[in-house]
Amino acid sequence: MVKYYLSGNEAIAEGAIRAGCRYYAGYPITPSSEIMERISVRFNEIGGVFIQMEDEIASICSVIGASWAGAKAMTATSGPGFTLMQEGIGYAAMTETPIVIVDVQRAGPGMGQATRVGDGDIMQAKWGSSGDYQVIAICPWSVQEAYEQTINVFNLAEKYRIPVLLLTEESIGHLRERIEVVKDIEIFNRRKKAGAAPFGTEERGGVPPMPTFGEGEKLLVTASTHDSHGFRKTDDPLVHERLVSRLNEKIINNREKIIDYEKYYLEDATVVVISYGSTARSSLFAVEALRAEGRKIGMLRLKTLWPFPDGLRRDIGAKANMLFVPEMNRGQVAGEVRKYVSCPVVSFTQTNGEVIRPDTIIEQLRRHL
């Protein structure tokens, strides 16, 4: 085990390299640029391919091209750049191209406050591109987890052939902490099978193996509706239905394996805080402070935001009669939680470009205890 002292953005760059990322294309945007800067230096040392593109659209499209050329490939951005990448995310979903996108969220909408924090891209991450598709989005709460989850998002992208998002925040990207890196980390590499259909399987929710350009497979890659060999079938209702179903089911059917969250003090909790990202650090402090006063309060920390952890109804515990969701947006996750529970959900929102402080959460929780 080796210890480092890194910012979240630096840890993301190191995690990507550890996961096997050897292609990076990006465009500068605060507060994500340190990821690109570190990758540009580190790729010189280890032999990766780095290119600074002319915009975010070019960045994500070149990442898609590199992925089909055999690379584990990634880009990083923030809110407005993430918006420009949405069409590329839809393309990657439809063509089943494994790519990683890091969104270091800042305070929006619009240009907002570029150097300040927000969590406003949670819904954009799920619904930003056209049509019905799935993404996986992971939100870390520490520099340590930023490193580990960056490796995880590459593994998930390769395993499910899908665009995977590390949905982090300015407050984590620019936070410096000590991290510990262990030697043995599971790395998932692309499954290949010569001659196999690259866009279809016998199973309904299956993930086909993925060939690479230059292997003589004569690939037909298109984001138009296509059959299992890539031939465009743009007026066949059955082919479209089957493809869109499989693209969604390969994630929905595997969500128990994908979704990850942590439980704190839920055994006796009547009030449960549901929290994610850097807000969860303040939430845990608040929960522990109130428990010290004898309050029956617990917390569920979401690591996976998409697919949404619909099983939380089961895990908040039988005694829970109120949920409290603090967020640096106008209640994007609170609205999602309401879809899955029947008890009251209190949404606390703060959109001032600052992290939510523990005493703010304590004060808000006292009103409801």
Place this chain on the structure above:
Amino acid sequence: MPRDMEQYLRPGLTSTPFCPGCGHGILMGLIFRAIDDLELNMDEMLFVSGIGCAGWIPSPHFNADTLHTLHGRAIPAATGAKMFNPKLRVMVISGDGDLVDIGGNHLIHAARRNMDLTVICASNMVYGMTGGQVCSTTPAAVFTQTTTQGNPYQPFDLCKLVVAAGATYAARYSVTQPFALIASIKKALKINGFCFIEVLSPCPTQFGRHNQLDTPVDMIKELIDKCIMNKRAKNLSPEELKDKIITGEFTSGGN
């Protein structure tokens, strides 16, 4: 000796989707001839296209790896594949609306980087697939679905544009100049660096019908009449060159 061009076509295809009189099928055949002359291995080639009629030239017809990208994004996708695997010989084939209008920023930046790509811009001077709207290569005063009073703007000179941006090789030919065009494609495939060929391709369906060029023959005749090689054009007066399209090579071609 007759040559087997069928080997370059993906097996199982029986027809192209192109309209009668479209020049894209001619261009497809000329690209195959250039590849055949150079004896290139299709398994080491990647063909990247965007959205529009010309995006369908390589996808699905070419019996090789093809990447049919987002509208306007063929060049950045090709850049990613080429950068990660430089052994791939990457050719971008797409339309003028795709490469120049929506994708224009990527075009000039790839030229500036002198990215080792062969870019063939099949230019029909109109948005064909969407029904015949004006585009940035439509000549001034031409009628389209969205310029019913005549196009009020000047078109791009694409070869000047990419040369100014840093391209190693730029050329313009019409599908009515097949032998010169084959030679140009071969030259571009051999050069390391950004090579750009604008290929004028007739579109009687969407361009011709608004401009008294309703039939394939009318359009082909018009192109033969208008296209003039740059060597000949040098000796002509501006009056004589009015409404002419100057074809030929516009850079020395590097190595």
